[in-house]
Amino acid sequence: MKNKLFVLLSLALFASLGSTSALAQDNTRGWEQGYVVQVTEVHTKDGMFNAYINDLSNVWRKFLDAQMEDGDVISYGMYSNVNSREGEPDLFLTVTFKNWAAFDRGVEYFEKLGSQILGSTDEMREANVDRGELRTIGSTYTLRELKFKD
Secondary structure (H helix, E strand, O other), X not given: OHHHHHHHHHHHHHHHHHXXXXXXXXXXXXXXXXXXXXXXXXXXXXXXXXXXXXXXXXXXXXXXXXXXXXXXXXXXXXXXXXXXXXXXXXXXXXXXXXXXXXXXXXXXXXXXXXXXXXXXXXXXXXXXXXXXXXXXXXXXXXEEEEEEOO
């Protein structure tokens, strides 16, 4: 009986020592913030995948190349959802911005950029209407990269 009591008390003491070590773990921030990444889900309409990619090359790509020249955009990419299931997007577009300020440029900046790339405001509006015939935009995610500190 005393042996069982000793074993139970020893186990209880050992268990309590193990739980205090969790409290003593290093809780300092071992990471830092990185780039801002925007991911957009695109559902292309039937038979319009190639037409939409061609449109991206003519408009989206030019906007992003100009923003890369300005130093706001670090990179951008297109990713095909190879095995998309019913209701899932078939294309993901990503843009990596230098920081929140670069991500959140004002309307004036984009109007100026648009007029340089597409021409008039009417031409920009027409390009957006035509794009609606090619695809539907799903969710858009804005993510903040986290990097380990060395």
